[in-house]
Amino acid sequence: MADEVKLFGVWGSPFSRRVEIALKxxxxxxxxxxxxxSNKSALLLKYNPIYKKVPTLVHNGKAIAESQIILEYIDETWKNSPILPKDPYERAQARFWARFIDEKLxxxxxxxxxxxxDHDKVKEEAKEHLETLENELKDKKFxxxxxVGLVDIVGNFIAYWVPRIQEASGLVLLTEEKYPKLYQWSHEFENHGDVKVKLPPNDKLLAxxxxxxxxxxxSK
Amino acid sequence: MADEVKLFGVWGSPFSRRVEIALKxxxxxxxxxxxxxSNKSALLLKYNPIYKKVPTLVHNGKAIAESQIILEYIDETWKNSPILPKDPYERAQARFWARFIDEKLxxxxxxxxxxxxDHDKVKEEAKEHLETLENELKDKKFxxxxxVGLVDIVGNFIAYWVPRIQEASGLVLLTEEKYPKLYQWSHEFENHGDVKVKLPPNDKLLAxxxxxxxxxxxSK
Incomplete structure (x- = not known):
């Protein structure tokens, strides 16, 4: 039987796009x-009754919720092109940074x-977190x-959404001068063949x- | 070379105790x-510079932080007595409920x-979440x-701390009448041989x- 894979998502959501990138x-x-x-489908409510959120993946009728859990599921189900490293310590590190992105950054x-x-204080915090991530990237491409692995995929918001939010808002934190490695990574990420086709179109997202x-x- | 395993923790913390139970x-x-x-050790700050939190596990000099990440690391490093199921879908489910406990319950x-x-509203929410977990337990022992697996270990706060907080506060949510399965599970969990020896002593915790x-x- 061929695999039947359904993804419930939203085009502009970095969380949905994580799953699309991994599947690609x-x-x-x-x-x-x-x-x-604002008007969720009956299917989404059926498949994700606890959180009622996107993304929700349905594989051969079985539903999986929460983007990071879905990414691990995808990696364990389809073994080619691993998203997580093999070594347990490196896996723990990848999970740590993925959580850091979701819970802190x-x-x-x-x-x-x-x-x-407390906007000024929060801005300082954000800069500190970006610095922490910059240091973690070291001299790696991804x-x-x-x-491209778990942390890159989870970091899609930083790589692709943030530059566009900066452009739209005029509020700029992530610059080439301050975070040269993250800046380069952001460029590599959005131009990666499999990633590029699974990111929202630039103009549509910007608008x-x-x-x-x-x-x-x-509303202020 | 023998494994050198160090755990930085706090005796009364359910998060630290999760790791102790898994190692046991x-x-x-x-x-x-x-x-x-209130006065963290230099070693903890060295090994967990981002969060500076317990539990932090150090295995042959390599540090791992965040209790759920540590549990997955332990399960991947020592393969006997698995904590997570083998099947990818069941693993995703276990991770989902472990997250539910940490992020919701x-x-x-x-x-x-x-x-x-909004104490009344929050109490209603807590009851709903307990009900959700009760339904998930179905007719399983654990x-x-x-x-004992990931969700049981992550749920140690519900199984062992909550009954004692209820006793100390007089505020009782988790009762045998309302949540018979969770109640029975709580009893099974705290009396499980390997778990029992890694839970804080009753009287000390209660005090x-x-x-x-x-x-x-x-302070009110």
Whole structure:
């Protein structure tokens, strides 16, 4: 029986795009279901009753939720083009940095760009986190070494969304001068063959971000 | 070369105890370093410079942080007595419920017992989450089936700490009547041979919780 792979996602969501990138790297064909988050489909609610969130992957009728858990599932199910390293210690490190991005860096950047109290303090925090990630990249092309791995995929927001949010908002943190390695990595990542075709189109994303930022400033 | 395993932890922390339980299940000997969180050791700061938190595991000089990441590392390094299932889908499910406990259930219970605004609403949320977990246990002895697995270990706070916090605070959510399966599981868990010896002593923990709760009510 051929694999039946369905992905419930949203085109502009970095979390959904993580899963699309991983499936593309593995060469897995899938059917994509674009969700309207203000009116979620009955199928999404059925497959992800606890969180009711995208991305949700359904493989041969079995549903998996939470993007990082989905990425590990994909890596364990389709063994070619590994996303995680083999060595347990290196795996733990990859998981650590993936969590760091989700739990520290992304929430802080979110607050910086979408507004918060203590804006100056949060901006300093975001810079510190970017510095930490910059140091972790060392002299590698990708966090995964020569190939795109878990941390790169989870970091898609930093690599692709942040430069466009910076362009739309005029608020610039991630520069070539301050974070030369991250900046170069961001470029390598978005131009990687399998990644490139699974990122949202530049103009569409930029327009979307601008409309979201206008929404924020209008509602202030 | 024999394995050198060091664990930096705190005796009353369910997160530290997760790692101790896993090492015990695997039969791995380790040296335990009790941390004073108000005056963290130079070694902890060296080994976990990003979060500076317990538990931190150091295996042959290499440091691993974050309890769930440590549990996966332990399971991948010592293959006997598996903590995670073999099948990728079941592994994803175990990770999903472990995350649910860390991201939903524990923070909500924490607010219920240690006070928060909207207390009634948060209590209702906690009950809902307990119900969700009750339903997931189904008719299994442990979340891991016949043996203690990832979700059981991550759930140690629910199984062992919550009954004692309830006793100390008089605020009771987890009862045999309302959650018969979780209640039975809690009993099975704390009486499991390898688990039992790695849980904090009842009286010491109870006294500690009482002192913490008094601290909260005094500072109000």
């Amino acid at each position: 790297l593995k060469g897995v064909n899938y059917e994509f279901f674009e969700e309207d988050l 992304m929430p802080t950047l979110w607050k910086v760009f979408w507004g918060c109290e 966090f995964g070494g020569e190939t 979307y971000i601008k409309s979201r930022l206008e929404g924020v400033s209008t | 299940l695997k039969g791995v000997n380790y040296e335990f370093f009790e941390e004073d969180l 524990m923070p909500t219970l924490w607010k219920v017992f240690w006070g928060c605004e 979340f891991g089936g016949e043996t 500690y919780i009482k002192s913490r709760l008094e601290g909260v009510s005094t």
